Amino acid sequence: MDIKLNLQNISKAVNGKLLLNHVSFAVPEGRIVAIIGPSGAGKSTLLSLINRLQDPTGGAIYLDGTNIQTLDVFALRRRVGMVFQQPALFPGTVASNIAFGPHLSGHELTRPVAEFLREVGLAEEFAKRDASRLSGGEQQRVALARALANNPEVLLLDEPTSALDLGAAHQVEDLITQVCKHHGLTAMWVSHDLEQAQRVSDRTVLMVSGRKIEEGNTASFFAQPKTEIAQAFLAGEIGVSKLQGE
Amino acid sequence: MTDLSLIFSVSFIFIAMVISYWQNLKLEKDLAIGAVRAFVQLTAVGYVLKFIFDLAKWQYVIPMVVVMILVAGRNAARRGEGLPGAFVLVTLSIALAEFVTMTMLVSLNIIPFTPRYVIPLSGMIIGNAMVASGLALNRLRSEISSRRAEILSALALGATSRQATEPALKAAVKAGMIPTIDAMKTVGLVQLPGMMTGQIIAGANPIEAVKYQILVQFMLSASVGITSMLVCLLAYRQFFTRAHQLRSF
Numbered sequence: 001m002d003i004k005l006n007l008q009n010i011s012k013a014v015n016g017k018l019l020l021n022h023v024s025f026a027v028p029e030g031r032i033v034a035i036i037g038p039s040g041a042g043k044s045t046l047l048s049l050i051n052r053l054q055d056p057t058g059g060a061i062y063l064d065g066t067n068i069q070t071l072d073v074f075a076l077r078r079r080v081g082m083v084f085q086q087p088a089l090f091p092g093t094v095a096s097n098i099a100f101g102p103h104l105s106g107h108e109l110t111r112p113v114a115e116f117l118r119e120v121g122l123a124e125e126f127a128k129r130d131a132s133r134l135s136g137g138e139q140q141r142v143a144l145a146r147a148l149a150n151n152p153e154v155l156l157l158d159e160p161t162s163a164l165d166l167g168a169a170h171q172v173e174d175l176i177t178q179v180c181k182h183h184g185l186t187a188m189w190v191s192h193d194l195e196q197a198q199r200v201s202d203r204t205v206l207m208v209s210g211r212k213i214e215e216g217n218t219a220s221f222f223a224q225p226k227t228e229i230a231q232a233f234l235a236g237e238i239g240v241s242k243l244q245g246e
Numbered sequence: 247m248t249d250l251s252l253i254f255s256v257s258f259i260f261i262a263m264v265i266s267y268w269q270n271l272k273l274e275k276d277l278a279i280g281a282v283r284a285f286v287q288l289t290a291v292g293y294v295l296k297f298i299f300d301l302a303k304w305q306y307v308i309p310m311v312v313v314m315i316l317v318a319g320r321n322a323a324r325r326g327e328g329l330p331g332a333f334v335l336v337t338l339s340i341a342l343a344e345f346v347t348m349t350m351l352v353s354l355n356i357i358p359f360t361p362r363y364v365i366p367l368s369g370m371i372i373g374n375a376m377v378a379s380g381l382a383l384n385r386l387r388s389e390i391s392s393r394r395a396e397i398l399s400a401l402a403l404g405a406t407s408r409q410a411t412e413p414a415l416k417a418a419v420k421a422g423m424i425p426t427i428d429a430m431k432t433v434g435l436v437q438l439p440g441m442m443t444g445q446i447i448a449g450a451n452p453i454e455a456v457k458y459q460i461l462v463q464f465m466l467s468a469s470v471g472i473t474s475m476l477v478c479l480l481a482y483r484q485f486f487t488r489a490h491q492l493r494s495f
Contacts, residue, residue: 014494051402053491073489074404082402088395091413101403143399150403 004029004064004154004186005050011058012045012210019045020056021210027203032180032187034201034218036194038233041207043190047156050188051080063154078105081152083176085159087143089131094122094142097131101150109149116145121175137168144176148183155180157189161196173200194234198222206230256281298361307361311368315341318376325380326387329484336383339476340375343469347371350468356461367462370441374426374466375473382422382474383481389414390485390492397492407486415478422474423467430463439463 005027012020020042027033035043048054050061052073061068068076078101089097095113102109109116114124120141126134131142140160147155160176161169177200180187191197197204198218205215206229214221214230225231259281266273298306319337326332348368350356357363390397393414400410408415433439438446441462445455485493 052489053398053401055487055489055491074406077402078404082399084395084399084402086395088399090396090400100400100405104403104405104409146399146403156402 001028001031003027003062004031005188006062006065007046007059008062009059010046010049010056010061012042012049012054013057019210020049022059023207023210023212024059025205025212025215027186027188029186030184031202032177032189032200033203033205034197035188035190035205035207036192036197037207037213039192040209042210043207044158046207047082047158047188047190050154050156051077051082053082074105078150079152080154080156081147081150082156082158083140083143083147083160085163087136087139089134089139089142089146092131093127094129094131094134095127097142098127098145098149100146110151116149119148119179120145121171135168136164137172140164140168140172141175144172144179148179153186155185155187157187159190159192162192176200194222206233208233295361295365298365302360302362304359304361304364307359307364310361310365311344311372314368314372315344318372322376322380322383326383326481329383329387329481331484332383332481335480335484336379336477339379339473339480340372342476343375343472344368344371346472347465347469351465366441367465370462370466371469375469378422378426378470379473379477381425382418382477385421386414386418386478386481389417390482394492401490401492405490407482407490407492410490410492411482411485415482418478419474422477423470426466426470430467433459433463 003026007026008024010020010023011018023042023046025033035046037043045054049056050068052068055069063071063076063079090100094117098113098116099109113127117124117126122138122141122145126138126142131139134142140163144160155176157176161172164172173196176187176189179185189197189200191200201218203215204218204221206213206221206225208229213233214225214227216226221230222234225234259277263274263277265271266277294310298310315337318340319333322340323333323336326336348364348371351367352359352364357367390411397410397414401407439459439462442455442459445458446452487493
């Protein structure tokens with residue numbers, strides 16, 4: 001299996017505070033890697049380094065073996081799509097949201113809007129709807145379609161279902177996993193929901209206080225965590241504050 | 247107007263002070279400071295203007311205008327507190343608005359390049375540009391902070407920082423220009439502008455005063471447009487890194 005993303009010794013400090021501390025791991029091509037950990041672990045910060053919404057203060061990230069610092073930042077961001085917790089759709093129609101990415105670089109959509117809508121489980125009529133008038137679940141579907149319109153190779157998912165109600169959350173979760181499998185996308189999925197991480201991912205990385213504690217195949221990680229911290233975290237025995245004090 | 251009647255006008259300040267004391271607004275001190283400053287500043291400017299007008303030499307115009315621009319820039323830059331380079335970019339924007347507008351006024355022979363015309367009109371251009379740039383800068387900050395999620399989404403889709411801030415920029419430029427446009431719509435109906443009122447009281451023909459007022463109103467829309475746009479185009483860059491990353495303030 002080829003390595004799609006390789007994170008080597010990543011550190012990130014903001015105003016003297018260390019948010020990420022020498023994090024290294026690799027993401028195999030076409031796999032979904034769940035990033036779990038208590039809040040303040042640096043999961044979202046880590047994700048934002050992959051498409052250079054922020055830069056690390058130390059270490060390097062490689063995409064297909066190339067240091068992302070040497071790539072054109074816009075080209076990188078088109079190759080690495082992102083779905084946030086909040087869909088943050090732009091004012092206008094659903095269709096204009098989906099076409100946003102390709103239009104930026106002066107391109108037309110590679111496929112008709114209806115096809116993108118179908119892919120995210122929305123009817124063709126949604127194209128002309130006002131984006132601000134959709135339900136939370138529908139908005140997140142449009143946000144996913146908007147990211148897919150750039151034909152990304154990697155998808156960064158920052159708690160994409162945690163702002164949704166339970167029903168919509170499950171549907172969007174299923175949808176994202178289907179889309180990833182269908183396109184063979186490599187994905188990094190930040191989640192605070194351990195059951196979700198088990199359902200969606202091939203591999204899991206546990207982070208606490210900016211450090212990688214443990215990583216492994218999702219099934220074996222959840223069945224037999226090796227480190228004491230991972231065992232305590234999965235058992236819910238140790239509170240977040242105590243973990244952060246480690 | 248006699249000096250004695252000017253002294254009587256202090257009673258107006260007393261009315262405001264009584265209201266403040268009565269309603270417990272605690273504005274008495276500010277009112278006193280404001281009144282003294284207005285008296286001192288205006289009197290000083292009066293003598294400076296009289297001196298410059300009596301000399302009637304254009305060389306004296308430039309330092310005066312430069313001082314006005316610097317003071318206006320410092321004042322408006324406060325609206326962009328914490329934004330690196332706020333003073334420089336605001337001052338530059340106001341200076342360019344003054345330069346463009348004044349160059350047009352003089353080169354189209356609308357006014358002669360003499361202190362009597364250039365200084366008062368510059369004061370109006372710079373004063374309005376100051377208010378407009380302060381409003382625009384303030385709005386730009388609040389738009390960028392309230393649209394943070396939207397801006398990050400746009401950047402993540404491959405937008406440049408300029409493309410990602412387009413809606414925020416539009417809102418901010420508008421915020422700078424709208425008071426002047428609104429004033430243009432209601433001028434004469436709701437209020438008679440200070441300059442026109444002053445001219446009429448000082449004995450000018452109302453028709454002549456109105457001509458100048460129309461000129462001023464049109465001139466201000468240009469200068470306010472230039473400043474608002476320039477201040478926003480210069481300021482938005484400060485919110486991003488070179489790699490088109492949104493800074494956190």
